[in-house]
Amino acid sequence: MGIADEEKYIDSQVASLLNLINENNPYAKVADSITKLDNYLFKRFCLKKYLEECEPFYCSHRINDSCEYIHSLNYFKNEKNICFTAGK
Numbered sequence: 001m002g003i004a005d006e007e008k009y010i011d012s013q014v015a016s017l018l019n020l021i022n023e024n025n026p027y028a029k030v031a032d033s034i035t036k037l038d039n040y041l042f043k044r045f046c047l048k049k050y051l052e053e054c055e056p057f058y059c060s061h062r063i064n065d066s067c068e069y070i071h072s073l074n075y076f077k078n079e080k081n082i083c084f085t086a087g088k
Helices: 003-009 012-022 027-045 068-080
Strands: none
Touching: 003 068, 012 027, 027 068
16 A cells, blocks of 8 residues: 555544544544444445445445455554454
């Protein structure tokens, strides 16, 4: 992962949420910001625009490792040390 991934995944909305997460905020505010970031990434990258949330057991994109939403979560986990909800 590198600069190309950062340019792909980080836009102004993501940058503002990252600032809230990385600042010295109370846990509840950070947890809320992580949830907002997760929702934003899902809406932005999930190829099934009709879904409200990820359905991993029924998703051919996830099974075939072509899900950009999951790739974005992995990017933030590996590069920004932000862990999202377990089980995704």
